[in-house]
Amino acid sequence: MNALRNILVLGHHDVRLFLRDRGSYIWLFVVPLAFTYFLSYAARGPGGPADARPALVLDNRDTGFLGAVFARELGEQGLTLRAPDEAGDAPRGITVPEDFTQRVLARRQVTLEFFTIEGSDMGMAQIVAIRLFRTLLALNTRLARHAIDDPDRAPTEESLIALMESAPSVALDVSHAGHKPRPVGFAFSLPGNLVGYLFLNLLVFGGASVAAGRRGGVLRRLAVSP
Incomplete structure (x- = not known):
């Protein structure tokens, strides 16, 4: 329980430091949406998700x-x-x-x-x-x-x-194994890519703040007197 609390505290302060820079709002909210929007065209299917029509x-x-x-x-x-x-x-x-x-x-x-x-x-x-x-x-x-x-x-x-137009003597009903058809387009790109890009931004800027703290001697001071 304490380990989870420490992780949440670190994440909270990492986001707080990240949002101190106004330019970070663009990287955190605008760029991921644009990235997801363009990537959805790469994952789009010819037709609907349940019936692709190439x-x-x-x-x-x-x-x-x-x-x-x-x-x-x-x-x-x-x-x-x-x-x-x-x-x-x-x-x-x-x-x-x-x-x-x-x-x-x-x-x-x-x-x-x-x-x-x-x-x-x-x-x-x-x-x-x-x-x-x-x-x-x-x-x-x-x-x-x-x-x-x-x-x-x-x-x-x-x-x-x-x-x-006549009814076939033998009909084959084909469906997806899951309850929902495979996602394509925005349905495929939005959940995973958006969350992944947000975490990527936070990790990059969080790593940059750790590197800046190391260069400034903050980590050494914390090691001596946490």
């Missing part, structure tokens, strides 16, 4: 309806689509060829160009790749289901959208 550059050159269906499926799989001239911080992009619908209806293989944007976040690029794989799997599954249900008719935009 960006994907979509260059849709298809002249048919399957390009629009593919774009809608990308959005359903949790991707935010951006035009090629508005890439922003999108880590990856995909190019849909002009004959995409024509080749699919002719039951011929079609290749989509998936590319990585230079200087992007590789961790987020992996998430985009996984969701793109899920999109291609979902689109191929709907085409296969349409071929099984109605083998004599070619798929149309309306029939594929109806399959997208």
